[in-house]
Amino acid sequence: xxxxxxxxxxxxxxxxxxxxxxxxxxxxxxxxxxxxxxxxxxxxxxxxxxxxxxxxxxxxxxxxxxxxxxxxxxxxxxxxxxxxxxxxxxxxxxxxxxxxxxxxxxxxxxxxxxxxxxxxxxxxxxxxxxxxxxxxxxxxxxxxxxxxxxxxxxxxxxxxxxxxxxxxxxxxxx
Ligand SMILES: NC(=O)c1ccc[n+]([C@@H]2O[C@H](COP(=O)([O-])OP(=O)(O)OC[C@H]3O[C@@H](n4cnc5c(N)ncnc54)[C@H](OP(=O)(O)O)[C@@H]3O)[C@@H](O)[C@H]2O)c1
Numbered sequence: 001x002x003x004x005x006x007x008x009x010x011x012x013x014x015x016x017x018x019x020x021x022x023x024x025x026x027x028x029x030x031x032x033x034x035x036x037x038x039x040x041x042x043x044x045x046x047x048x049x050x051x052x053x054x055x056x057x058x059x060x061x062x063x064x065x066x067x068x069x070x071x072x073x074x075x076x077x078x079x080x081x082x083x084x085x086x087x088x089x090x091x092x093x094x095x096x097x098x099x100x101x102x103x104x105x106x107x108x109x110x111x112x113x114x115x116x117x118x119x120x121x122x123x124x125x126x127x128x129x130x131x132x133x134x135x136x137x138x139x140x141x142x143x144x145x146x147x148x149x150x151x152x153x154x155x156x157x158x159x160x161x162x163x164x165x166x167x168x169x170x171x172x173x174x
Contacts, residue, residue, distance in 0.1 A: 006104050006105050007105070008104075008120050010117050013037070013128075015028075016130060017133075018141070020114075040125055045092070046106045046107075048066055052108065067083055111140070150170065
């Protein structure tokens, strides 16, 4: 962890047309990319919107409790920390990171939460799915001139996977 505390990161997989979801599901099946998400988020606090939390069955993504953002003060979710603003989510995530030593806070979507989180993020783990599916949730447009691509790693679809993909990481230029 740096002296300034954990880095605020976003982690997403977006198709070439920007689509990240359809009917509150991922529009592709790519087991190895999902494993990459789990491995990259492991041991780090994950922040997500209420719809994303429900999209994965209302169960935490990782072993640490998910931090779920909802406007609904009566929402109940086992295994999740409920908050009502992104700022509150980040405060809780910083508290967890201070206890566990996690060096990154992960904003894990969906579209509404990525839009709120983008101005705060210093790093984007943004996998590009080489497909153009129909969808109703999109990753927000961002100006690549403000970011340096620090990783680009092509993966061919394995048996049973619906598309090739490229793992990319972008760090915000200072
Ligand atoms: N490809 C990927 O990497 C990826 C990752 C994550 C999700 N997804 C996909 O993204 C889609 C879901 O995205 P989404 O945009 O529909 O939903 P979302 O961002 O997951 O959640 C939206 C919910 O978050 C809460 N919320 C949003 N803004 C808020 C604010 N300012 N203050 C308090 N609460 C706020 C609200 O919950 P309440 O309604 O309870 O108030 C809102 O309904 C799904 O299709 C999912 O599969 C894709």
